[in-house]
Amino acid sequence: MSNRVTIKSIARDLGISHMTVSRALSDHPNVRPDTRKAVQDHARKVGYVKNAAAKAMRGDGTKIVGLLLPNIVNEFYARFANTLAQSCEDHSLHLIIHLTNDDPETELRAFERLHEVQAMSVIHVPAPGAVRNVSAHLNGVNVIQLIREQDMGQPASSILVEDHRAIGEAVQHLAGLGHRSIGYIGADERLSSGRARRAAFEAGLASAGLASDERLITLGAPDFSTGQRNAARLLEAGNVTAIVCGGFEISNGALSVFLEADQGAVEGAGFVGYGDPSYYAWLGGGVSTIAMQVDELAQEAARLADCRPEEQPVNKRSFEASFVARNTHLAPMRGGG
């Protein structure tokens, strides 16, 4: 049935020892050229593929990279995963995906599953919440945090988005359009990114000469409904003429409120999203937003992941985000046909 071709079966075929085969296939110098060629030719003919499990058992490292994302539907994460998968191909890494839904329990289980397969590296967007007892699963694992930083009880590399400047520009852009009451919707203080973006927003207000008003800063979980709920609340309260978003899902949620609102309700209201999915260029005449260098983030992630943990120094890199000005005053959706 599952008569797999192994180094030993090749050795039997050729009447030699399995070590000669092993050496020939890994281009070890101490093999006669003709032996090497015979082995390599035969291996190709019978379709030999190395057994990753056997290598893993020897402690040679698994070449498995785990990816933990809140979800993979949001286009930022999807695009990140897409580029990462391609880069992993280039690095001969196996990419295992787990979705956390930003839930610490689910994240913990994902780490455990990755421990099972002895993942070499784990790239993850840390879920909000207290330090979980993941460290048991991180022994000898190369941990790479994405976008957010969180203490894991052991050294970890991180790949961050530096969006301070871009968010400031967004606020100044809105101020330049005459907005004086600008609301903010972001993730709460449990996330490092939530803290940083909120600070960037307030710094932006300050440098635009506007006062910061606690009531216009609305925080919550980094999800669609937080965006939806808070956008509706801010607009209904009527004490805001523009909204800046500080999160991918939050941005989509808030945007949905703008697009589905009556024309009158959001007439003249300004909106700046977060993240730049392809369709933002079209929605409502073009959504102004904060864009990040997704492909670069992913390539850097693959680069960091392609190292045995012991030889990977802890590494921290930031990639600058940019403000994309489009049609900041969105056109709501035309009445459906």
Add this chain to the structure above:
Amino acid sequence: MSNRVTIKSIARDLGISHMTVSRALSDHPNVRPDTRKAVQDHARKVGYVKNAAAKAMRGDGTKIVGLLLPNIVNEFYARFANTLAQSCEDHSLHLIIHLTNDDPETELRAFERLHEVQAMSVIHVPAPGAVRNVSAHLNGVNVIQLIREQDMGQPASSILVEDHRAIGEAVQHLAGLGHRSIGYIGADERLSSGRARRAAFEAGLASAGLASDERLITLGAPDFSTGQRNAARLLEAGNVTAIVCGGFEISNGALSVFLEADQGAVEGAGFVGYGDPSYYAWLGGGVSTIAMQVDELAQEAARLADCRPEEQPVNKRSFEASFVARNTHLAPMRGGG
């Protein structure tokens, strides 16, 4: 360094044989209850996690599922992968993702990589092109084809979208709006789905009492640029007043032409897309399209994947697509701010 907790290290700790530990952890009956409890407690305390590689080597099956998709940015594939990943979690399966970009060579390499890790099942959207010599990598693998069918030189299950009726409805919907010259953009005959959708389109024309015109049926690779190029061509030629799409990427490409065109160029032109990403509900006032039961497809895929190949009978299931009527005459993008 990597002092992993193993069944043997636990045995040493407790001064018993590793087999007693193995039996206790797998709830084998022949273990004294107190021994079992002692082992399980200790295992939990020291954070034992089973070694997947060792199990794989014994031929116990790897619980690894490979997923081969053209890309993971298109929201259909992203959503499929998202639900599949969650379902795999439920089934305790490890999900490895590979992107084929619809290229047979890349697909072949992906199969080889999955062979390396002895994937138990592979779920894939077959790339267009001739039969590749993948069969060498499919020994003892549970093959599940998604959306498209292609001979792999060995039995394979398949999960398909039955879109004949929905495409027919789309054509009739357009005919009902007065369109007489309806163009079609789809994948060419190398894909089973390309053949089926084209046939469905022509059947739709027939049942709407319209003649089929070869020149209005444009085929190509299942990608964005095919949609873009052919939509532009059909609209410029001016012998078409509506377009039906037969592919996810094709639909996005064609849609981009509508949204970026001058108001005059597409005034009154009808459009029906393929696939139903969330933003189709908003773009251009709402895009009419063919929607599929993505979550159901993914759950069924996980179900089929969670079987040792030898015990998985070949299985063929179809899920009915539906036509979603929205604002069939799209509003182009308003001039940007």
Add this chain to the structure above:
DNA sequence: ATCGCATATGTTCACGTGAACACGATGCAG
């Protein structure tokens, strides 16, 4: 007491790979 059987535990082995070591053959310096 002896046998037989069930229960609980221990020992050995295989899986595929490659490091470590062992061995014979060749070459070359003394």
Add this chain to the structure above:
DNA sequence: CTGCATCGTGTTCACGTGAACATATGCGAT
């Protein structure tokens, strides 16, 4: 032609797990 390095190849072992087989203990029936 001896001694010793080098080259090509072979043998053994470990990695973690669990099946198969082996052993020990207890207990009831004869």
